[in-house]
Amino acid sequence: MKENKKELLRVEGLKKYFNTPGGLLHAVDNVNFSINEGETLGVVGESGCGKSTMGRAILRLHEPTAGKVFFEGKNILEYDKNKMKHLRRDMQIVFQDPFASLNPRLTVSEAIAAPMLIQKLYTKKDKEALQKRVSELMEMVGLADRLKNSYPHELDGGRRQRIGIARALSLKPKFIVCDEPVSALDVSIQAQILNLMQDLQDDLGLTYMFITHNLSVVKHFSDNIVVMYLGQMVEMAPTETLFKNPVHPYTQALLSAIPIPDPDYPMNRILMKGEITSPIDPEPGCRFYKRCPYAKDCCKNPEIGLREVEPGHFVSCERIGDPELSENR
Amino acid sequence: MAENNKLLEVKDLVIRYETDDGVVEALNGVSIDIYTGKTLGLVGETGAGKTTLAKGILRLIPSPPGKIVGGEVIYDGKDLLKISEEEMRKIRGKHISMIFQDPMTSLNPVMTVRDQIMEVILQHNRISKKEAEKRAEDMLELVGIPAERGHEYPHQFSGGMKQRVIIAIALACQPKLLIADEPTTALDVTIQAQVLDLIQKLKTRDNTSMLLITHDLGVVAQTCDYVGIVYAGEIVEYGTLREVYKDMRHPYTKGLMASIPNLVENVRRLQTIEGLMPDPTNLPKGCKFSDRCKYATDKCREKVPEMVNVGGEHMVRCILAQQEK
Structure with a gap:
């Protein structure tokens, strides 16, 4: 079924390093994946694993250090400023923190109109047409018309996030990077926003890259999932497969750590040793080595890379196939 | 549960904040019991009044604007709201201690972590500095930090380790009751698992009771014996973990459960609770949830429903549950 789907975005060997006083910080290190039109790719990992940096590098909000990003078949990293600006109509982002990502001095309607004015879809003279479009967008994301002249500080987190979504939608994009769009919201509001995003995807045929640390959200939302650890992809698979058959020890530990709201659910958390290690000048070999319960000397091999364990399911682990690994499932 | 192992009893606690924008009715008559060695989980959304309750128990409500309007907090036969500040200081940290939500901001940045742990020990024990x-x-x-790192400062620690330091401070005097206000919310899931595991271990060792405040229903399911669901400053449902999770009665509890994306089953659309939490300066007259409730009738809006026992220790604040009964 998926074969005849059109690929919208393909990322090859994407790297983003930052120079820091302590050394070179490998925020995103050699990431490869693709997303088909109308689908959602979930990107999960803990804080500091580089998932947000990756989202931004794809949109060139951080200029990548190396690699290629193909959008509709063209490598956008070769685009100049003008072409890039034009491309932003197709590629948008919804930010994590609805409290920090809105200009406090713009009203709701001004905030939503801003991207369209910047992209010159409307000029200041077409006031009426622009206002009509703003009202349309507000309705689409479920914001009452009376809030048009409100300022962000008067609104709660859920409504602010709706503004962020309306802004992203205003340019009729094909692809949206959603960077933890519901993490700052209460569960009942979170469900409202997730449903909204799903409806919009169905109606407008949007393609999402959904970045989050919340595995239950990602499971609910994604077709495919990428698990990241310290800048690298450790596992990639269709959602169902990943949850049924997690192969990488990190994915296994991550899945086992989610608290399930059911007292009868058997709890066997795999507790990892220690905490995430430093991404500055990492040692060669598996970056999960120090915390991995199954680590052996062979894990220090410099080139591990992703290997396909079943169709569509890629894992980066030296010990794939080792019976010890599959015990904990 | 027998009366005699009740460690702490909160009766009808009412707390308000008097602000320029009106009176915030943060807590409207909350009653809870905490038993020795047991954990009570309080679940609710932002602004439900969970933290106000925790601070109320320890008399840490900033005043003004906060004011404890009524109620009792009975610990060891005494009403903590009536004792002197001096006596209260002896309770805090020694008998009842608290873990605050944000590990990043609740440590003193200019004191080494060892000194911060020592502070509470010296406050409550007549022992030498060396000891x-x-x-x-x-x-x-005990909390898994090498002792030689004790002379480091909080900024040299990661979030998970800071939270461990805070746990060490809270448990240094082996309190009878630990109040943990969202202890793992700021942490990643794998670190959360480590911290919850640690709290559980230490709790069992000293037979400590715990009041766990969280918005995460999953965390509650894994750590608590009793659960209270808080909405707009009231407990709307209360019972043992199993009673509440397996036989939820209040429409808000049901809505809350249904709105979490489920890892076990597949649902295409999440159920939502329409609308928002009511403004605490202007609460509805009757049931606080009535504006968002699918089943609400005019009767619900007339007066605040009573807590009704629906079997065992299971209590619900809803007219419908009363009728079912």
Whole structure:
């Protein structure tokens, strides 16, 4: 079924390093994946694993250090400023923190109109047409018309996030990077926003890259999932497969750590040793080595890379196939 | 549960904040019991009044604007709201201690972590500095931090380790009751698992009771014996973990459960609770949830429903549950 789907975005060997006083910080290190039109790719990992940096590098909000990003078949990293600006109509982002990502001095309607004015879809003279479009967008994301002249500080987190979504939608994009769009919201509001995003995807045929640390959200939302650890992809698979058959020890530990709201659910958390290690000048070999319960000397091999364990399911682990690994499932 | 192992009893606690924009009715008659060695989980959304309750128990409500309007907090036969500030200081940290939500901001940045643990030990015990030092180092080891890191400052620690330091401070005097206000919310899931595991271990060791405040229904399911669901400053449902999770009665509890994306089953659309939490300066007259409730009738809006026992220790604040009964 998926074969005849059109690929919208393909990322090859994407790297983003930052120079820091302590050394070179490998925020995103050699990431490869693709997303088909109308689908959602979930990107999960803990804080500091580089998932947000990756989202931004794809949109060139951080200029990548190396690699290629193909959008509709063209490598956008070769685009100049003008072409890039034009491309932003197709590629948008919804930010994590609805409290920090809105200009406090713009009203709701001004905030939503801003991207369209910047992209010159409307000029200041077409006031009426622009206002009509703003009202349309507000309705689409479920914001009452009376809030048009409100300022962000008067609104709660859920409504602010709706503004962020309306802004992203205003340019009729094909692809949206959603960077933890519901993490700052209460569960009942979170469900409202997730449903909204799903409806919009169905109606407008949007393609999402959904970045989050919340595995239950990602499971609910994604077709495919990428698990990241310290800048690298450790596992990639269709959602169902990943949850049924997690192969990488990190994915296994991550899945086992989610608290399930059911007292009868058997709890066997795999507790990892220690905490995430430093991404500055990492040692060669598996970056999960120090915390991995199954680590052996062979894990220090410099080139591990992703290997396909079943169709569509890629894992980066030296010990794939080792019976010890599959015990904990 | 027998009366005699009740450690702490909150009766009808009412707390308000008097602000320029009106009176915030943060807590409207909350009653809870905490039993020795047991954990009570309080679940609710932002602004439900969970933290106000925790601070109310320890008399840490900033005043003004906060004001404890009525109620009792009975601990060890005494009403904590009536004792002197001096006596209260002896309770805090020694008998009842608290873990605050944000590990990044609740440590003193200009004191070494060992000194911060020592502070509470010296406050409550007549022992020499040397001994206190030793105990502080033992505490660090106990929470999984090498003792030699004791002379480091909070900024040299990661979030998970800071939270461990805070746990060490909270448990240094082996309190009877630990109040944990969203202890793992700021942490990643794998670190959360480590911290919850640690709290559980230490709790069992000292037979400590715990009041766990969280918005995460999953965390509650894994750590608590009793659950209270808080909405707009009231407990709307209360019972043992199993009673509440397996036989939820209040429409808000049901809505809350249904709105979490489920890892076990597949649902295409999440159920939502329409609308928002009511403004605490202008609460509805009757049931606080009536504006968002699918089943609400005019009767619900007339007066605040009573807590009704629906079997066992299971209590619900809803007219419909009363009728079902």
